[in-house]
Amino acid sequence: MHEQPPTSGQSELTPMQADRLDYARRDLENFRATDLTQLDAAGLILIVERMRGRLGDMLDLVDELREDPRTR
Numbered sequence: 001m002h003e004q005p006p007t008s009g010q011s012e013l014t015p016m017q018a019d020r021l022d023y024a025r026r027d028l029e030n031f032r033a034t035d036l037t038q039l040d041a042a043g044l045i046l047i048v049e050r051m052r053g054r055l056g057d058m059l060d061l062v063d064e065l066r067e068d069p070r071t072r
Helices: 015-033 041-066
Strands: none
Touching: 015 041
């Protein structure tokens, strides 16, 4: 389900897009604060997989923002 962007002419984020960005920022802050030397291999794999998913979502978000608003 796609939300309609604001019609103010500015490139503003929808509430859902803003939430996605906020979740990615929180994950990044948490992972930066994590002492990676204390994690076992499974913990490192989980972090890498989560960050890979967040990166993919952020690239999708950029694509959404680059779309022609007339085609939404």
